[in-house]
Amino acid sequence: MTILKFPIIETQRLLLNKLTVEDRDTIFAIFSDPKTVEHYDVERFKSVEEADQLMAYFDARFASNTGIRWAIRDKSSGKCIGTCGYTNWNEFDHSAVVGYELSKEYWGKGFATEAVASILDFIFADNFHFYVHRVEALILPTNKPSQQLVKRLGFHFEGKLRGKCYWNNDFHDMDMFGILRHEHRKENF
Structure with missing residues (x-):
């Protein structure tokens, strides 16, 4: 069974919904910012078309029922401030891989924590x-x-995970973190 309709999640301060073409400049700004991609497993974007390609990739993951990526929107303004979701989920081993990023002007304000907590609630429901x-x-x-x-x-x-990812002409270690269903506490934000 697949999800037929793109789910919308609301939290105290955020609206998580589908990325649209209007979000392309925000996505480009995030992924072309050296401070943001410093800790991300992608090469820095050089053109807005790369944002279009990334959003098309997110759409394809949803269409193939292998993942989902939400726009993270500030509820008060409606502005897209980042994305979060599952880059991969696997029905056969009952697992998923979470990912997220925010525009740097929203760092340190609890928005990412609020967004990720809400999508954990979603997938563990x-x-x-x-x-x-x-x-x-x-x-x-x-x-x-x-x-x-x-x-x-x-x-x-x-x-x-030694040498797990490759970008910018080099291999990079990644730290693996995991949470099991029974360890998850539903948070209220």
Whole structure:
């Protein structure tokens, strides 16, 4: 069974919904910012067309029922401030891999924590279209704020994956964090 309609999630301060073509400049600004991609497993964007390609990739993941990516919007303004979602979910081993990023002017204000907590609630819900037992986060060892974010949400550090990812002509280690369904506490933001 697949999700037929793109789900919308509301939190105290955020609206998570589908990315639109109007969000392309925001996505480009995020992924072309050297401070943002410093801790992200992509090369810095050089053209707005790369934002279009990334959003098309997110749409394809949803259409193929292998993942989902929401726009993170500030409820008060409606402005897209980042994205979050599952870059991969696997019905056969009952797992998913979470990812997220925010425009740097929104860092340190709890928006990412609020967004990720809400999508954990979504995927661990009894009415999700398959049973998810485990969610993983792969984080660069240098990205201490992101490590603290997932730890606050109940993830556990499980080890270093040496040479796991390749970008900018080099291999990079990734730290693996995981949370099991029974470890998840539904948070109210």
